[in-house]
Amino acid sequence: MAPNDQQDPMLPVSPPATSHQTHHNMWDLTARRAGQCGCFFDFDGTLAPIGDDPEAVAPVPGTLDALGLLADRVKRVVIVSARPVDFLRRQLGGVPLLSFFGLYGLEWQTGSEPVRTHPEAEPYQSIMKGLAAEADQELPAEVLVEYKRLSVALHYRMAPHLRTQIEQWAAGRGERHQLRVQAGRMVVELKPPIGRDKGSVVAEQIRDLSCAWYFGDDLSDLRAFAALDARQSADPSFLGVRVSVANAESGHALRPVADLCLDAPERVPGFLTDMVTVLAPRAVTP
Template identity: 55%
Template structure:
């Protein structure tokens, strides 16, 4: 059977799945966690994947070349939610940590920053209002104001002051500011490396940091006409239209992602 020609963007769902089914053995799927595989919650520790997600990802991983989760969460958190998955790679902290074939690999340049992040966590808890949730991630500190949106200017100002004081990177997100070591690593870099040998790749994201991953798919297509990338946004009221405008397709919720993948699996397995 002749391979389905690569469609141009914008594309339809049918076109995207048709090309993917033809290239399943050479296709990689990447997923953000919060807002994509799990609803966003007031308490980050309470987040759980949609019930059907682990099973769908395991089936998908058996049907394509590779499946990976690329998240701002630490690998330890992702492992606690996906311990049953044997074929899915985990990228934590924007790629500073990687779980692959039963081993966690940490970016060496980030390790010296662990004490500074612990100190920053204590400073944040002492100086910021109690309504701000301070999340220590070992290699980064996230400051959440989801339960007190009026505090956004206070948290953002404090975060930028600390980033300048310590020479840290700052990452904005959905009602959160995250302070990270000054190490060149983001989701776009993870995807750039991850698609180097792939013929087709999908990325599902919901936040501003995911646009870099979408851009990585576009960049690969620009230099390799045979490569096919699909950027999927998951809608939410906090990032508005920015993420959707950067994507090929938009889904309404993590539950819709699960249904979409279940349908896609049927198409792949029927090929």
């Protein structure tokens, strides 16, 4: 059961910390700009509840239908996640018209095109395969080693007391192979040292848009929020809406810099369905 289940799922942060838009203008502008609007979503903790087994995590019922409706109304619906594209497609691939940016944008897939790999990340495939095998052999069995082709994630959700040991192991391997070491929620990830993150993906994907919404729950989503901030600073007519999705683990971590807060991933499908009803009649208005 989601925490605070009785709260208003569309509770605005008042006053919005970073937006120049009022709550009313936010909806009005989005409706009028639907054809130039992009909607961006993190996956874990945003469209799907966090679970002990990362492979068993699945989107909240109703999410696929809601994303499908939204994709018919706005210019672009994009999933931006730490997960591989293959995983995201397994979970959400039934929705037509989605774009997937996996591994923080090291790989991506649009429509029926093949998965593309960031050229600077290609050489790291063999290193990551070796690291995953080493982690499996050297770390305690409670650590879940997730091999993601271009990165390796070490999950210690089942054994939080191992955190220091895992962080030290990751730091050592990171130094040896000149990798980036990124800590997340109950996870440490070894990544290629490439300047690619959710922020750079969103900055690139909003260039041809006049409106963008980003839904996220975790610290890595702050970079995406910042990409909206930067675009809005450069172009005050641009509408960026930052939506924080709370959950049992992160709580309202992004709330201080969000324009809207939803209380749980379970709130997202209903919110998007409401959003579609706002967009549908106005999208055809000149």
